[in-house]
Amino acid sequence: MSQSYNRGLIEDFSRWREFEAGMWAWIFHKFTGWVLIGYLFTHIAVLSTGIPAAGASEAAIMAGEDVYTQTIVSLESLLLVRLLEVGLLAVAVFHMLNGTRLLLVDLGVGLESQNKSFYASLILTGAITVASVPTFIAGAF
Amino acid sequence: MAERYSSFESGGRMWLFQRVTAAFLLVVLAFHFFLLHFVHHADEVSFLASSARMEQISYYSLMILFLVTATFHGVNGVYNALVNQGLTGTKRTVIKWTLVAASAVLVVQGVRTANAWAGIGLY
Amino acid sequence: MSTQIPKQTEESSETDAETDVASRGDERRTEKRRRAAEEQARRQAEEAEKAAADDDTIELKVFRYDPEVEGKQDPRFDTFHVPFTKGMTVLDALMYSRDNYDSSLTFRHSCRQAVCGSDAMFVNGGQKLACKTQIVELEEPIRVEPLPHAEVRKDLVVDMEHFYDQMEAVEPYFQTNEYPDGELEEQRQTRENREKVKMSTRCIWCGACMSSCNIAAGDNEYLGPAAINKAYRFAMDEREGEDIKQKRLEIIEQEHGVWRCQTQFSCTEVCPKDIPLTEHIQELKREAVKNNLKFW
Amino acid sequence: MHEHDVIVVGAGGAGLRAAIAAQEAGADVAIVSKLHPVRSHTGAAEGGINAALRDADSWQDHAYDTMKGSDYLGDAPAVEALCQESPEEVIQLEHWGMPFSREEDGRVSQRPFGGLSFPRTTYAGAETGHQMLHTMYEQVVKRGVTVYDEWHVMDLAVTDEDDPADRTCHGVVAYDIQSGEVSGFRADNGVILATGGMGQVFDHTTNAVANTGDGVAMAYRAGVPMEDMEFIQFHPTTLPSTGVLISEGVRGEGGILYNENGERFMFEHGYANNDGELASRDVVSRAELTEVNEGRGIEDEYVHLDMRHLGEERILDRLENILHLAEDFEGADGLTEPMPVKPGQHYAMGGIETNEHGETVIGGLYAAGECACASVHGANRLGGNALPELIVFGKRAGRHAAGEDMGEAKVTTGKDGEWEPADYEFGVEVGETGGRGPAAADGGAVATDPEGVLGAAVERAKDRVDALLSRKGRNHAEIRSKVQQTMTANVNVFREEERLEETLGDLREAREAYKDVAVSDPSRTFNTDLIHTMETRNILDIAEALTMGALAREEFRGAHWRKEHQERKDENWLKHTLVSWNDGEPDLWYKPAIIEGENKTYEPKSRSY
Numbered sequence A: 001m002s003q004s005y006n007r008g009l010i011e012d013f014s015r016w017r018e019f020e021a022g023m024w025a026w027i028f029h030k031f032t033g034w035v036l037i038g039y040l041f042t043h044i045a046v047l048s049t050g051i052p053a054a055g056a057s058e059a060a061i062m063a064g065e066d067v068y069t070q071t072i073v074s075l076e077s078l079l080l081v082r083l084l085e086v087g088l089l090a091v092a093v094f095h096m097l098n099g100t101r102l103l104l105v106d107l108g109v110g111l112e113s114q115n116k117s118f119y120a121s122l123i124l125t126g127a128i129t130v131a132s133v134p135t136f137i138a139g140a141f
Numbered sequence B: 001m002a003e004r005y006s007s008f009e010s011g012g013r014m015w016l017f018q019r020v021t022a023a024f025l026l027v028v029l030a031f032h033f034f035l036l037h038f039v040h041h042a043d044e045v046s047f048l049a050s051s052a053r054m055e056q057i058s059y060y061s062l063m064i065l066f067l068v069t070a071t072f073h074g075v076n077g078v079y080n081a082l083v084n085q086g087l088t089g090t091k092r093t094v095i096k097w098t099l100v101a102a103s104a105v106l107v108v109q110g111v112r113t114a115n116a117w118a119g120i121g122l123y
Numbered sequence C: 001m002s003t004q005i006p007k008q009t010e011e012s013s014e015t016d017a018e019t020d021v022a023s024r025g026d027e028r029r030t031e032k033r034r035r036a037a038e039e040q041a042r043r044q045a046e047e048a049e050k051a052a053a054d055d056d057t058i059e060l061k062v063f064r065y066d067p068e069v070e071g072k073q074d075p076r077f078d079t080f081h082v083p084f085t086k087g088m089t090v091l092d093a094l095m096y097s098r099d100n101y102d103s104s105l106t107f108r109h110s111c112r113q114a115v116c117g118s119d120a121m122f123v124n125g126g127q128k129l130a131c132k133t134q135i136v137e138l139e140e141p142i143r144v145e146p147l148p149h150a151e152v153r154k155d156l157v158v159d160m161e162h163f164y165d166q167m168e169a170v171e172p173y174f175q176t177n178e179y180p181d182g183e184l185e186e187q188r189q190t191r192e193n194r195e196k197v198k199m200s201t202r203c204i205w206c207g208a209c210m211s212s213c214n215i216a217a218g219d220n221e222y223l224g225p226a227a228i229n230k231a232y233r234f235a236m237d238e239r240e241g242e243d244i245k246q247k248r249l250e251i252i253e254q255e256h257g258v259w260r261c262q263t264q265f266s267c268t269e270v271c272p273k274d275i276p277l278t279e280h281i282q283e284l285k286r287e288a289v290k291n292n293l294k295f296w
Numbered sequence D: 001m002h003e004h005d006v007i008v009v010g011a012g013g014a015g016l017r018a019a020i021a022a023q024e025a026g027a028d029v030a031i032v033s034k035l036h037p038v039r040s041h042t043g044a045a046e047g048g049i050n051a052a053l054r055d056a057d058s059w060q061d062h063a064y065d066t067m068k069g070s071d072y073l074g075d076a077p078a079v080e081a082l083c084q085e086s087p088e089e090v091i092q093l094e095h096w097g098m099p100f101s102r103e104e105d106g107r108v109s110q111r112p113f114g115g116l117s118f119p120r121t122t123y124a125g126a127e128t129g130h131q132m133l134h135t136m137y138e139q140v141v142k143r144g145v146t147v148y149d150e151w152h153v154m155d156l157a158v159t160d161e162d163d164p165a166d167r168t169c170h171g172v173v174a175y176d177i178q179s180g181e182v183s184g185f186r187a188d189n190g191v192i193l194a195t196g197g198m199g200q201v202f203d204h205t206t207n208a209v210a211n212t213g214d215g216v217a218m219a220y221r222a223g224v225p226m227e228d229m230e231f232i233q234f235h236p237t238t239l240p241s242t243g244v245l246i247s248e249g250v251r252g253e254g255g256i257l258y259n260e261n262g263e264r265f266m267f268e269h270g271y272a273n274n275d276g277e278l279a280s281r282d283v284v285s286r287a288e289l290t291e292v293n294e295g296r297g298i299e300d301e302y303v304h305l306d307m308r309h310l311g312e313e314r315i316l317d318r319l320e321n322i323l324h325l326a327e328d329f330e331g332a333d334g335l336t337e338p339m340p341v342k343p344g345q346h347y348a349m350g351g352i353e354t355n356e357h358g359e360t361v362i363g364g365l366y367a368a369g370e371c372a373c374a375s376v377h378g379a380n381r382l383g384g385n386a387l388p389e390l391i392v393f394g395k396r397a398g399r400h401a402a403g404e405d406m407g408e409a410k411v412t413t414g415k416d417g418e419w420e421p422a423d424y425e426f427g428v429e430v431g432e433t434g435g436r437g438p439a440a441a442d443g444g445a446v447a448t449d450p451e452g453v454l455g456a457a458v459e460r461a462k463d464r465v466d467a468l469l470s471r472k473g474r475n476h477a478e479i480r481s482k483v484q485q486t487m488t489a490n491v492n493v494f495r496e497e498e499r500l501e502e503t504l505g506d507l508r509e510a511r512e513a514y515k516d517v518a519v520s521d522p523s524r525t526f527n528t529d530l531i532h533t534m535e536t537r538n539i540l541d542i543a544e545a546l547t548m549g550a551l552a553r554e555e556f557r558g559a560h561w562r563k564e565h566q567e568r569k570d571e572n573w574l575k576h577t578l579v580s581w582n583d584g585e586p587d588l589w590y591k592p593a594i595i596e597g598e599n600k601t602y603e604p605k606s607r608s609y
């Protein structure tokens, strides 16, 4: 048998340009899923400061001077963290909306309009994200 | 001829759990976001407020369930994604158990935190 | 159950190739290869000139590769200028290029009417059936490549063995435990049921769907949309009966079966026969879950 | 070398059915095909399969219709076998799961078809052939029959005897398209040819690019006569650029044909004052070509088939697939513009001479399907009669080859029964140019033991491939296209003596040119240039025999129209034309058609509907 040529990366050359809705949805869902699980780990790590905080004095807790409250407050005062939170919201909202789309697809509902529902997820994600910016940024300055 | 063995018997089950947890998360995550960013603002979070919420048994159990389902959903999702990209053999077994371990750590740590807030002595 | 060429033919052809090395024929062939390459270069130059003079031509960039021929071992793109005629398809343009410019241009084709499934290829970044793709619908220059995620044998020809293996792995043949009595009695089937399997029976084994699926690209053992669709065709046929359906569900539920599908929908998008592949796969998943719930 | 009891060449409907039958009869079978089975052109058939399934119908009626349709050139024993066995074969397909269209009560649907006295055309939507092909391939997969796909069969291995009737076929020689290997396939019991149509002899055809009549040419060179080659069916509505078939349904629904001047020529030029567009296939084809020849064609090539007046709703409802075909293959929108159409070659009634068991005159060599001539279609094939031919004669050939006793055949082969020589003088020399090989049969070998015969055939094939690959010369494409053009210009629906002679001259030139043919692609991997070059040789042989038959047959029967001879001449011409490759020289002869059936004689009547 003649050896045959493996095109490696060439295979995917120019493929993305023809990606249709379903493919983008798949990629975005993957991405957002990974971000979310990543966040879940960090989130729990940050919240764990609540464990040492529980050992603090009553007064400190009442005054909000425990490790936990301090950590959160100082994090929340950083603009970067606020922006990241907006990003997280966008990611979560997209994952939820597209996740709903996927659940419907699994139930065999709306397979015909799967591209439309993807675009709808995108637009809604955008809208919700923009609408929530004031709430998220409030008090950061 | 493609092999037709099945070491993945529970494929259908895992698939179903992924969907069921997704449906559950859909509701709880929305609630979570709403409560902690819109009703209460994130920058107003304090140990006091958190523990006040956690002391309610219903909220506590919801959050534990939230943690467990999210962990399962997220980790199983990652595992599936890797398997779908062609992860096989020893590598796959190693990653599988690593993920299980990570999940365990996550859940334990999460429960401990919740306990701390709720004033349950176990942390 | 194998309908493939037994492996030994591969070996014997190898030895053939070896004994050939010393032969005179081979020397002549080497010489000819060199000449062919020169000839090719000359023709291309001529052709480009001609094309420049004529503006009603289309520009085709075609992937070329041949493991045996010098100058083609490293893949490259050749440009062909083909005079446009109304109704011209990508396949027509390729045939014109082959018959008029370079007779070594290689691609599979036969029916020219989208029923034999020979000529699925990668045209301007999408899986298309060349004979069913009108030139006017494409942006120029038209880039023609072999199907992605398959091994290239030569030019636009890819190895289809893997695809065939997957198709044949799902017991793709009708099975039933009871036939009607009476010599000339057919099995009854309702119109609704025939309607249900109708689309799934239209598959022409072109492999476009398999090539477009990222999961199939990553997991070589994934049955792929076409094979699952084939399984669907039988699982949903009421003539087969319940216990056979049970068996079919087990087949599609295997590790590399339906659960692999991530509803990318690209298979459905590219299928030249408009088979709702994703829908069929999803339906099988639900059938499988329903079935499993009975046992869990 | 490979060895099996039965080797089936070709994996279309006929080949697959033959393989299944032989396997069921206990033989070790292998299929050798230049295309993967599901790529075979059987998949293109749309209309349906004729079978007398219902109580109100009978196989006798089907046989009567078929004899009449054949213009009495069918052989009654073969026609009766076809009609008797078609029902059980169709039910067999149903039992194998073929998704036929269904009636309310769940039984398979049947529809009316041209020339049939009962609606007995069983169908699966507009894709009957596709469903049939895939259903049978599924059975082949199930049975684990060995399939050597993408192996191009080059030649037969037959013993070297002077009389073809004494020759025996021991196998075939094939070229592996993937690797370039030439290998022998020994058949202990028999070789079944099922290589399908030969549409590529013409420029414009509904047939696939792979339909080059290889089996017919191979058998011919080995000594089997070609029968009734002059009878070619042309379809009046095919798309000009690809030859894709636009079904008769469009005209059935009321589609109208117009010429360049917008005249409804079927009426305005008096081709068919009663039926107009709905006249029979050959009449409409001739009318269209007359328009074009007289300068009223569009772009001097085609006419328009207009269905816009039917209204969008009706078109979408009944003719939706036609819209897709015109759009995909011609870039024409049937809703807003007329569709271009012209006549195209569609089906070859003639082929390898066989009896009703599929046996040829050479021992151990069988043929079935479109490449064979049993003969059931005679001078004209009825729509829906080719698919049943595949399954009925495929099965018969398969069983016989596997050694089943099927009784004495009533149809004779070779110069066994009654026959007469033709004393037609061709103005041009025909047959092989240049020298001859050592063996009497081309493809034969001087050796007499099976191994030796096959070995010699393999050696010769290897030499031929080596020669084609290493020498310098002409490209075959030029020659092929010349042959196709002259055939379409002169041997199509209109046949005049002078132009037929002219074509023989052109073919002679093409044969001369072919002597210098060479393959410019030096590769051993998937060398389609080489395959096409070998096919062109087959096209040449077939074109020649076809034209000879068309010249010699001085009458108008079925699809064969002669300008100088405008009537059917039953006294002289109730006989088959045969052309044998006699030591490189075509030998033209006749044998009587058999109109006596089992219980009745099919007396020729005028063929009017």
Ligand SMILES: Cc1cc2nc3c(=O)[nH]c(=O)nc-3n(C[C@H](O)[C@H](O)[C@H](O)COP(=O)(O)OP(=O)(O)OC[C@H]3O[C@@H](n4cnc5c(N)ncnc54)[C@H](O)[C@@H]3O)c2cc1C
Pocket: D009, D010, D011, D012, D013, D014, D015, D032, D033, D034, D035, D036, D037, D039, D040, D041, D042, D043, D044, D045, D046, D047, D048, D049, D050, D128, D129, D151, D152, D153, D154, D194, D195, D196, D197, D206, D207, D208, D210, D211, D214, D215, D245, D346, D347, D368, D369, D370, D371, D383, D384, D385, D386, D387, D388, D390
């Ligand atoms: C568009 C169209 C519509 C039709 N509609 C109908 C209809 O409605 N009803 C009806 O009854 N008939 C119909 N017919 C006719 C009928 O479909 C054909 O006559 C029939 O399918 C031929 O089948 P086959 O098995 O003989 O050959 P094919 O299906 O053509 O198969 C030939 C096989 O031989 C193989 N082969 C050829 N040469 C070689 C070689 N050198 N070496 C190895 N293998 C080789 C090929 O690979 C292929 O597998 C239609 C035909 C066409 C073109």
Ligand code: HEM
Pocket: A029, A030, A031, A032, A033, A034, A036, A037, A040, A095, A096, A097, A098, A099, A100, A102, A103, B018, B019, B022, B023, B025, B026, B027, B029, B030, B070, B071, B073, B074, B075, B076, B077, B078, B080, B081, C261, C262, C263
């Ligand atoms: C809020 C509601 C949510 C919904 C409706 C949802 C829905 C889904 C669905 C249906 C899938 C399966 C995709 C497939 O297998 O084809 C999925 C995958 C995934 N989800 Fe969620 N999800 C939600 C929340 C979350 C959360 C909170 C996390 C993080 C912990 C998360 C992480 C993931 C990951 C990592 C994947 C795998 C992504 C991949 O395929 O690579 N999801 N989600």
Ligand code: SF4
Pocket: C202, C203, C204, C205, C206, C207, C208, C209, C210, C225, C226, C229, C270, C271, C272, C273, C274, C275, C277
């Ligand atoms: S399902 Fe569609 S794309 Fe896939 S092989 Fe069949 S016809 Fe081709």
Ligand code: F3S
Pocket: C212, C213, C214, C215, C216, C224, C225, C260, C261, C262, C263, C264, C265, C266, C267, C268, C277, C278, C281
């Ligand atoms: S592209 Fe692949 S992931 Fe599923 S929907 Fe189609 S099989």
Ligand code: FES
Pocket: C109, C110, C111, C112, C113, C114, C115, C116, C117, C118, C119, C129, C130, C131, C132
């Ligand atoms: S040539 Fe047959 S599908 Fe395109």
